Amino acid sequence: MRFHRRKGWEIPESEATPPEIAFSRRSALGAGVAGLVVAATRPAAAFSWFGGEEKPAAPAPPDPTADLYPARRNGAYVLDRAVTAQEINAHYNNFYEFGMVKDVAAAAQALRTRPWTVKIDGLVEAPREMGIDDLVRAFPLEERLYRHRCVEAWSMAIPWTGFPLKSLVATARPLSGAKFVRFETFLDRAMAPGQRAFYPWPYVEGLTIEEAGNDLAFLVTGAYGAPLARQHGAPLRLAVPWKYGFKSIKSIVRISFVAEKPKTFWEGLQASEYGFWANVNPDVPHPRWSQASEEVLGAGERRKTLIYNGYGEFVAQLYAGMPQGRLFM
Secondary structure: OOOOOOOOOOOOHHHOOOOOOOOOOOOOEEOOOOOOEEOOOOOOOOEOOOOOEOOOOOOOOOOOOHHHOOOOEOOOOOOOOOOOOHHHHHOOOOOHHHOOOOOOHHHHOOOOOOOOEEEEEEOEOOOEEEEHHHHHHHOOOEEEEEEEEOOOOEEEEEEEEEEEHHHHHHHHOEOOOOOEEEEEEOOOOOOOHHHHOOOOOOOEEEEEHHHHOOOOOEEEEEEOOEEOOHHHOOOOEEEOOOEOHHHOOOOEEEEEEEOOOOOOHHHHHHOOOOOOOOEOOOOOOEOOEOOOEEEEOOOOEEEEOOHHHHOHHHHHHHHOOOOHHHHHO
8 A cells, every 4th residue: 555655745734724815605506406515605603404593512421531632643644735624614614413514513412422322333353332432542643634525525634533443343253244334423302403304314434345445445533633522423433445435434332244235315315416325526517517627615715626635555455347427426
């Protein structure tokens, strides 16, 4: 496996875009299902699912794993752009469980992250259920700088902290019949108002067993040198940077090894637009917009989209012989 080596033109993290840089309100995005819209960024106050300003959540208790941060940075993963300012990253997120606005940070503080257990089951020799604090301490943490590319044609660059998914796969010891890994988020309609809507909750995502064993697939427990913020999918999320962002499921409670390809959340809503593979590909447009370029949030620029989001040397071999169109769908 070859790793990226920093080129002379690559921008160091120290030159990250300042948080005060503003970025424009985005137009609403329909998802091909009645009532499904992604609203534009909302400044300052949080708004509820149904409209109206929400009361601020009570301050969260200290994270029991805070002593593990900041983690050592893995220098094998470098960027061709500045790290997105933390303030921008904190207030531009999709987390439909807590609302359809991009600035869902305040609403997401209702997410209760303790107690939190993660079940590992299915076709494995070692099924288990672990409390999140035990799980986080079971694997050495590291920081990786990853690009993040949304299917909506915007991008960020984020310093994630966590551990390789393949480490968890190895401890689970999958059986020969395990061909896919299925991820599932929490289901709590009282806590998460978005889950009272008609969507096929809970959120489900999946990877092939080969994708799950790739070096890039990363289970995220923190960002920006601290435990993961709630709006980013605390306390455990997935990062698969060669795929569109909706594949990086948030707030995971179950990881199952299965024989059949799981039906994912977005497939259940609109399979013709948001398929299982969802690999970043500039030559395969979304049915309703181009993927040839992306808005780099906070940088005031557009860039050409890179095949596999620039991670082809890590993952291209996973898809040898597959039709180009299938790379997206």
